[in-house]
Amino acid sequence: MGEVYSNYINGEWRESKSGNLIDSINPANLEVVGSVQFSTIEEVTEAIDAAKLAKKEWRQLGQFNRGQILYKAAEALENNLQDVAETLTKEMGKTLPEAIGETQRGIAILKYYASEGARKEGDVIPASDKDALMFTKRAPLGVVGIITPWNFPVAIPIWKIAPALVYGNTIVFKPASEAAVTAAKVVKCFEEAGLPKGVLNFITGSGSQVGNALINSKDINGITFTGSENTGHLVAKAASVNGVKYQLEMGGKNPVIVLNDANVNNAVNAVLSGAFKSTGQKCTASSRVIVQSGIYNQFKSMLLEEASKITVGDGLLNDTWMGPCANESQYNTVLEYIQIGQEEGANIIYGGKPVESNTNGFYVEPTIFENVSSDMRIAQEEIFGPVISLIQVDTTEEAIEVANDTQYGLSASIFTTNIGSALTFMEEIEAGLVRVNAESAGVELQAPFGGMKMSSTGTREQGESAKEFYTAVKTVFVKAE
């Protein structure tokens, strides 16, 4: 049995009174990575109460000083980089280089929002009365609930926690159970940074119990969520009933268009990386590859050649390019969709089977379908695994039409050397992230991140956009007398 991690409530590591634990399982070999608390609803209330109690003092500390604490959290994470990254790989399977990259990104996000501490909190606006001073001032929301998924267990919590803190909010953070040990290690870095008690509260447990109690609380002022559509809808419903500000980041079914004039080599590399890195478990992963007929055969043969070089295995091993699915349920979902694709009449041209291992890991081959039409389930539903569909089209217009033929709108990319086609794509595509000659996955911490249609709720995370969610604007009008 691995180490046991407690909840962090009001500045103390506390075991749950339930006496029960949730084991976190390594998807590469089914070993227990560690265990976290199976918390009770009463403990959610304790965490929210602690955050409520801490909010005045934290707000009054001021934005600059709050930023200084985030620099210390960045330093703490830097000191623990290797351990956090290895835990991440063990918990959810992505390869160690990817886990190290994600942890480094977490450090960079902390530094970005630390420096935000020294930036402006509002604007002076000319009043109609020349003797008055009118300005805006950003105020924190108060207590923010943060619910995160398992696919980016370091970056996603940090890109929510860091802006929430610097703008003066206190937090109740509920991580995905699949990746809660990594999350506990991230929280320890905030503790090491010297956060006052109650400012960041961490509680683990089942989504349907702990998560549900958090989203239905009348004592939170904001809730931010990344995960599945089903849960996202529950968050939105509860938040609107309680008048709580909310933000959702959900799925994607991201297209990559490859036109006849594309640099095929670049397109092939971007599709493989965008589709199969992190075992396809990114909301920005490429899943529909829409290829113009003139280049289809050349693209397909290069894609197959490069796909054959992908090595699947334990993410901690040096020669592994792609790790396992994060858990048994994802593994079964991926295999089910491979079955569905075949029943729908699509052809597997690469992969399609589990990868046998002597460790019983949740390994699946990178899988490529062709003869896919846009109305098939494998072209419409988020698989969240290493599966792509090749869809052949004749024209740029048809390619964009197929790309938009989805309920999602997170990321979309095009490969072309024609600036006119690129401009048309930028204009016509229904996606929050528009990428030209670059893979669909790839998020810059200083830029707005979020989608259109069913992928998000219109709000954006990261960069300067985070301020819009984590603060309310006060418009102040002052006259001397």
Ligand SMILES: NC(=O)C1=CN([C@@H]2O[C@H](COP(=O)(O)OP(=O)(O)OC[C@H]3O[C@@H](n4cnc5c(N)ncnc54)[C@H](OP(=O)(O)O)[C@@H]3O)[C@@H](O)[C@H]2O)C=CC1
């Ligand atoms: N957009 C994205 O980045 C992600 C998308 N997904 C999509 O979702 C599918 C399922 O993944 P899954 O992990 O089950 O996603 P969920 O939406 O169930 O989980 C995301 C987070 O929500 C919590 N949660 C679950 N149920 C509730 C609830 N009723 N109220 C409040 N919080 C809750 C989870 O806790 P707990 O872990 O304890 O259940 C977890 O912290 C994937 O196959 C993929 O398609 C998944 C992850 C990320």
Ligand SMILES: O=C(O)CCC(=O)C(=O)O
């Ligand atoms: O592509 C990324 O780096 C982030 C994607 C993401 O937010 C997600 O998959 O949930």
